[in-house]
Amino acid sequence: MYVAVKGGETAIAHSLELLADRRRGSRDLAELTLDQIDQQLALAVDRVMTEGSCYDRSLAALAIKQARGDLIEAIFLLRAYRTTLPRFGHSEPIDTSRMVAERRISSTFKDVPGGQVLGPTFDYTHRLLDFSLAANGERPAAPTAPVDATRDLPRVGDILEREGMLEPPPANVGGPTQDITRDPLTLPAERPVRLQNLARGDEGFLLALGYSTQRGYGNNHPFVGEIRFGAVPVSFVPEELGFPIEIAEIDVTECDMVNQFAGSHDVPPQFTRGYGLAFGHAERKAMAMALVDRALRAEELSEAVTSPAQDEEFVLAHSDNVEASGFVQHLKLPHYVDFQSELVIVRTLRAEVEARRQQTALDQAAE
């Protein structure tokens, strides 16, 4: 077969070789293993799985290694792989009240059934560089309390809901919904579609938007009803069996944000929900997502849409970092044909302005 080959081909080949070389870094140092990335850069793995929409720690670790630690690049790698996978069906919705929680806090009640469980968190670290890690990071295993995996952990929101103080979750849970990785986004979008979009959305983008709601751009008076992190079972109903079987256990972080709602003439005041969910341990992401989810419900709750975080089309169209990164960086591609067109017109327009100026000068001289 004839394959057209030109100069650019060699340049690309060399560039790929150089990239692989730089990725490896100094050969005097041991190469990173995927297990090391999975275990010691676990939160990077969590983020790549969340925004890559694919729960697979070793694939995410591989993507991070291949991307030289560039997490958006790693997310892109994982998504491009995910999209080629055959689809066997949909799991049953996960039930986070069955979570074996490693961490669980509520900022709306001093104590809650099941208790406040601090778990591993950066929250109370003093941000002092720990130079002992530079030499040797070995630590003895931390003591942990025995876990009771048999007992359900009721959600704080559910308790408020029983009292009528908090709106119930949407009724259509578990029903069919659009899959944003297979169907194009259509607007206005249903909440399940928005939540999918936010779950895949860039953490930095959601953080900034969530933050903006706290500074008056669409304030929704949030309280952390609850944040929980831990393992939940995933069930699947194989067609030939007709009943659910547990196929896996995944770590997730869930944030139930409780927000004020003024009520109206007919509706008594009630708290409303913003919801965030992320793979692994990702509280910043889950909280930001919950703030933006609530902000995007403005229209549904008859609030004025005045701020970027409440603007569904603005948020959903710009949240995806793989799309954004690609389109921003495509400006590196050659654009010299379009630029040539611009050169031609700008030269023409400049010549016309100059001609008019000279004509005016001549006319004035003649007067």
Next chain:
Amino acid sequence: MSDIALGLADPAHDSQKLFRAVLDAFAHPGRIVALTQGPAGVGPLSRAATAFLLTLVDRDTPLWLSPDFDVPAVRDFVRFHTGAPLVAREADALFALLTPRRAPLIDSFAIGTDPYPDRSATLVIEVPALTGGPALTLKGPGIESEARACVAGLPASFAEEWAANRTLFPCGVDLVFTAGSELMALPRSIAVEI
């Protein structure tokens, strides 16, 4: 299951060739293309209609079968090879298989909406032959000046029905006529004159 007729022998490559033939037909309304990569026709279906289904229909595309084609051989074949949901109401279908005996012929299928004219049905009409019928003159996108179609077996009211479909543009249904191993397309953008 063993009674079900075979599908495409080499799905990736056969469906590619079949699709290109269908695309050629849509891009040149009135042009007759041959769909030869597929298996023999299933039950009452022509080879071309069978190939068309195998190429474009799947679990995401509800299919409506007219009574002539709503028979076990076709139903089992469609379910097994495409997974397409078979729907009872014309309006729910994205694809439909029918004969020219249906009257009115192209009524009550999804025509899309002005913002989303693509949410419309494509009708596969099995005819006795794509030649030998009364001559119709076709004009519109894909045709240099005009094209001629002589589809056999169409009802006398066809031109009138099609004119009504044209007035819906950009909404409306798209048609493909099949006979034997041949196919001809009539997208909604095309004007038909007798």
Next chain:
Amino acid sequence: MPDTISSNDPSDGAYNYAYLDEQTKRMIRRAILKAVAVPGYQVPFGGREMPLPYGWGTGGIQVTAAIIGRDDTLKVIDQGADDTTNAVSIRRFFARVADVATTTRTEEATVIQTRHRVPETPLKDGQILVFQVPIPEPLRMLEPRETETRTLHALSEYGVMQVSLYESIARHGRIAKTYNYPVLVNGRYIMSPSPIPKFDNPKLDRNPALQLYGAGREKRIYAVPPHTPVKSLDFDDHPFEIERWTECCALCGSTQSFLDEMIVDDAGKRRFICSDTDYCQERQEEQRR
């Protein structure tokens, strides 16, 4: 030698023919047929993540992957040239995943994927020109909201575009838009021709080849069937016109082609050569004969 380029290339056996799975191809193929049936209308499709970045031709690649077969001969150009790095990269991708012959010759190609140009050599019946489209919505820079622009298309309410062109005349004395110049397809839909220079717009009109447009990030496919009228928007007193150069191509002497301008020395001396490398080489070879 594309197959020796990198050790981290995925093993080809792990992917389906032409990369996309068959279900995705069917979805794209259905969208293409709708696009052909409603010329100029942007059909939403379930665009997939491709192994190339958004903005680098993922829409064109998905369209090409959905139509291409082993009998095809593929040409890929960027800025009119076959040897720009992105064109090389996309051509290499298809040579590998679709086992397809490639060419630089416009007339030999059955499928031509392009970014920013239409070849100078006239196309023929049976050829398919696949455009890479960054922003498929011609009204987007005038109205950023999809919900609004969709309504404007539904109602054929294109006053906002006319006003924008008229403002350009009021300001500059002429329509100063140079690329991505809006067109009206078959008298119904205003369409973005993708960022080709307006020089190429007349080639879209009644072209015997099939034109398919793919926007990956924005998840839209649209089409212009063969022989379809494509009119560049203008006014009676300000008719549409294309770029002209006083220079000719320094390599082949053409005065009819779109020229790239190159700066050849520190003093800023300019040299003009054809943007379409195949057209230019064909002419040079003919002159040598």
